[in-house]
Amino acid sequence: GEEARNLHVVLFPFLAHGHIPAFLRLAGHLQALRPGLDVTLVSTPRLLGSLCPPGATSPPVQLHALPFTPADHGLPDGAESLADLHVHQFITFFQASESLRPAFDGFVAGIASPVCIIADAFFAWTADVARARGASHAVFLPGGAFGNAVFFSVWEHLPHTLTAGDEFPLLDFPDVVLHRTQLPRFMLAATGTDPWTAFFRRVIASCRKTNAVLVNTVQELEPSGLAMLRAIFGVQILPIGLVLTAPAPSKSHDDDDARIIEWLDAHPPRSVLYISFGSQNSISIHQMAELALGLEASGRPFLWAVRPPVGFEPTGGFDPRWLPAGFEDRIAQASKGLLVRGWAPQARILAHPSTGAFMTHCGWNSILEGVSHGVPLLGWPLGAEQFFNAMVVVEWGVCAEVARGNLESSAVERGEVAEAVGMVMGETEKGEGMRRNAGATARAMAAAWQGPGGSSAVSLEGFLRCVETSLLLR
């Protein structure tokens, strides 16, 4: 077919810090495959501002801001990201995000060249915009295949509402058996007529109208998860799992980052445990106390990116009341631990040779950032599809789950924390196996983008050719 001229790719990540870096990396890959390609990343003004703070290298794409007034939806002023909100405000935010449609439509309508929209699943309604404007359309899942497939399958059928037991199979994939403790609180409370179910069923319906779903995973690592997504959406599913070519945008100050890297430099290779629960999830204050005391008891050096515990102001600054009395002084005196009180330079921390293990909430970016550097994981999934991501990394043999959730019922005990840390970082058979598997998985991730024959490179190239030759246009 005839190649379209001046293809313009419009990227539209969901309004969450964990979703934007993967879209930026996608932009980098698209521009590497097609030098000079027009790529615009669309978001809200404050989020775009945080991508290029003064002094930071600006992302390699054009930026377009859509007007968004959180107060119109009963949300706090300036709340443009899930990280700015309490969990009970999330659904309002998801619904409010649908109000971006007219402005997004206007932006696409104003582009004279052929357009390809690549939107987050939570913005899958853009498939209708694409159809109306003659654009091609793909959904990009910044998460993994299995995690997303399970997440959508549960929203579609709410299998846990059909049984009184703690365990239940997925209706469409009966080989996958979940436990109630693996459901985020909104799913657990879902009835089928609640706003969360309604929102995600709209998402699923819209995803079925897209031309292709791009997934941030690697064919060789998640064949069955990819097959599940194909069954759910009935469209082309393309694993384009990304090597981490572009660092995540930094929100922190260079001085703070330098202090952290210096601290790591002063430690032996693979000796430090890094702890982070991502950009928008928190553990409870009781769990924080057990974690703190367990880390102390482990005797291993640790670097902990501390977020406000559940129920505390999500955008509030560090408060010593979050942690057991005297904890910070004791660990500082013993040079055992360093607390990061704001945004951590996570990608740099995980790439640092002193980092030996990563306690993570199993957000997909965190998983990729850790495992791509051969760092084994201690999993503590908290929400969204993180519980299912944890199943994937446990299956890869790179993760041990230490805890689950932040509900009242999710007890965590300091002794177990200390034991798990000793296992993953010490000379134990299990720990050594996990480190070996993490190394092998890292090589599989890198291979997906090595040379033109890597599986992810082939998928993305194939996708671009389809778009350019309008094969995907219906």
Ligand code: UDP
């Ligand atoms: N991140 C970071 N510093 C922090 C917290 C998070 O750089 O203090 C980055 C992290 O490197 C990752 C992203 O934010 O790229 C979090 O994404 P993930 O999918 O792991 O979790 P989410 O925040 O979406 O739950």
